[in-house]
Amino acid sequence: MVDVAITLWKITRTYSIVFQGRFPFVKLQPSQAYLDRAAIDSESIWYMNYLLVPLMGMYLVYALYKRNWVVVNYYRFCL
Numbered sequence: 001m002v003d004v005a006i007t008l009w010k011i012t013r014t015y016s017i018v019f020q021g022r023f024p025f026v027k028l029q030p031s032q033a034y035l036d037r038a039a040i041d042s043e044s045i046w047y048m049n050y051l052l053v054p055l056m057g058m059y060l061v062y063a064l065y066k067r068n069w070v071v072v073n074y075y076r077f078c079l
Contacts (some may be wrong), residue, residue, distance in 0.1 A: 014030070014034045015028040015029060015034070016028070016030070
């Protein structure tokens with residue numbers, strides 16, 4: 001019962017519910033807060049990529065130089 005209440009609360013936060021007199025009687029439209037959050041999320045992912053890709057590259061160089069056995073295990077896992 002609590003799960004249903006939480007799910008309905010999430011729907012009301014994400015969508016605006018519009019009741020109409022004709023079919024379909026209920027129409028869901030994305031709320032403005034959801035659209036703003038989607039734009040902020042896409043921008044944050046863009047910045048995270050610029051942070052994480054160089055860090056992963058540096059770790060790869062470190063792993064090849066200092067921890068060669070780890071790279072070999074990853075290679076075997078990928079095969």
